[in-house]
Amino acid sequence: MYRSVVRSESRALHAISPRQARHSMAHPCLTCGACCAYFRVSFHWSEADPALGGRVPIELTDALRTHERVMRGTSQSQPRCIALDADIGRYSRCSIHDRRPSSCAAVPASLEFGERSAQCDKSRLAHGLHALTDADWVGVDDAQRNPLPAV
Template sequence: MHPCLTCGACCAYFRVSFHWSEADPELGGTVPLALTEPLRTHERAMRGTSQAHPRCIALDADIGRYSRCTIHDRRPSVCALVPASWEFGAASAQCDKARLAHGLPVLTPDDWVGVAETDKNPLPDI
């Protein structure tokens, strides 16, 4: 099983901000506008992530037990850019920081033993 499916820490630790066009369907944006809020002139944020204790509105999780993004196929590009540690052969400072903040151990290469390459989240072409 992919380690992210039992984590969710990054979605409950970081602010998720992105260019407003990602939530504008007329410009090809796919992030549901209703799940976002204005942030700065050219940015929106996922609701729930611009507060002292962030938690993305699209997160369905019990951190460290189960996790899923309810808009995974329409998530903001910044979410797709955060790999899990060792998913692609290197540690991820963001992943490690979020996991530690939630009392979870950082991932190691051993956490990927048995995870099929096809089950890994592909890095986006940006």
């Protein structure tokens, strides 16, 4: 498992120049995964309906309410998203990152865009990790930061 994450990080670093890569650090989410193992991930059912442009794999979801689906594994007392490949606090990757629900994309890492994220801080603390600080972002290239979702 760990090797696949390292390869993913390597691919991300190849997107920037070799000079930048020498001075870059990995995005803090790549060594976390706490939010994916703390919150229920619910979203509008259309996000899992390909006929309506939905991209979330429906086989990784369960029905929640009339108009909502939930990522499998996140509605239990100790949530852990089925799409999470991680050892919390060591390495982390979302196996459907490019197809994840909008509710996931809407949760930025703390200080990624200059402001604290209550969801990030709460989930990290629940897993025994420190809340991110400005120091955690030193050396993280702008190209590695997740874009804010369109509103």
